Amino acid sequence: MDAPISSSRSIDIELYRELLAVDSTSGKERDLALLLARRLPQGSSCQARLMEVGDGTLNLQLSWGTPRVYFCTHLDTVPPYIAPEFEPAPGGDIKVKGRGSCDAKGQIMAMYSACRELEREGLSGFALLLLAGEETGSHGAKAYARSQPGGEWVIVGEPTGNKMVAASKGTKAFDITITGQSCHSGYPEQGVSAIELFVDFVNQLRATRFPVDPVTGTTTYNLGRLASDNPQNVLSDKVRFRLYWRTTQASDALVTATVEGMAGERVHIEALGGDTPMSYATLEGFDTTIAAFGSDAPRLSNFKHRALCGPGSILVAHRPGECVMLSEIAQARDQYVRMFKQIIAAQ
Structure with a gap:
């Protein structure tokens, strides 16, 4: 396995805190999309594109060159809003609490951090796709599939314990x-x-x-x-x-x-x-699991290969005690970088 790119301390905690401070419970995620469209391109070569979903919400795509691999997760969270807390944990780790900490603003942080690492290495050909309305029927994913061409690969971020999902209900x-x-x-x-x-x-x-x-x-x-x-x-x-x-x-x-x-x-x-049970793409060298929860992945039918993987546990998602360790976010970032390189090397 590749050595970690850097420690969990290299995750931009202030950006993470800023995302978690926004109430983006379903129906309110437009403000988060607008914030990220301004905030994430700062200091980066990416191009930001906002797309109306049709119900007042927005999808956001950040592209580094012509994307061959899309990292994708959702902007909305389940209610009620819970303010973030960052607590010291053993081993120098940090426990991040609050609504969306793992589902799915933790996914946003891991994927954005992976994109910035790939950019630092001089690579391109990837995108970060952030979708509205996943928690209430995948409205953003449906709108994207209707209006956009998609591509070869999409890696969808959900709390899977950093394991690639082989199949879901x-x-x-x-x-x-x-x-x-x-x-x-x-x-x-x-x-x-x-x-x-x-x-x-x-x-x-x-x-x-x-x-x-x-x-x-x-x-x-x-x-x-x-x-x-x-x-x-x-x-x-x-x-x-x-x-x-x-x-x-x-x-x-x-x-x-x-x-x-x-x-x-x-x-x-x-x-x-509803959605039919799905089988997903997996990559050699990554642990796999089976999921019983839904995601945007089944609706992204305009992609040839769909994968599902991300930090955090589904067992704490949607609960008052939702949380994730910062080290899990860093592990996810490193895995996403490896996934991109492995996919590109095979093409």
Whole structure:
């Protein structure tokens, strides 16, 4: 393995702090794109290009020459905003806390640092692509795939423990409305409780078995946006919720067929689509893993080779205690430099 280019102390901590200080929770990331378009080209030969997504947000591309390899991650973070903290850690390391510290402003720092290192070595032919709206449906990635030519290679940054993802689960989303008939709760026989129908629906889900995929494992689901506005003394006449799946190669089509088969007179199901399970490009000499989370990578269909790798743990992303070690950012930077050189050498 190549020796580290430099220690974690060479990561621009003040720039990192500046990024983390911006509230770029989904829908607010435009200000971060504008800041980075001004800030990142300083002292660099790169060309910055802002692109409207169409929903008020912006994508940003920084290019060093004609890109052959794109480093790509996202600008938005999940709410709520959490202010950054930098804490000393054993061995001279620094623990970085706050929203986006690993998902995905840590990715931005690692990839930008890699680009600057490649520039210092006199290399070109790469870009840093920062996309809006990943956390709410990959709107920036979809807009980029529609309007831009793409290229040969894109390396997408997500918290993967600095391992290259060989395969990831897919997603499927459904909006479901269950309709009952309200009545006085003292006389439930006079109506139909949508809550009881909801319980029946969930029990049917829990009893359903899907095949275990040899690569990506089991199929899982989660319920969100659950709402029923009935008073406590009135039977519910309506329950609404979002059903969200993590699917495998073995279950992807079966999940859709199963859920749509649960529709009925009182159960309305609207399929919202999603991503199919994916296999990704990996490179020799890098550790690999399997991911159960989504990313922009499936939407970047205008690239021939798609890879997924970045610093930090997905297990702390989206949580109040989100954090990453600065040494992980430095390791990611060094890996991205190696990836670029390995890809270019093979072309």
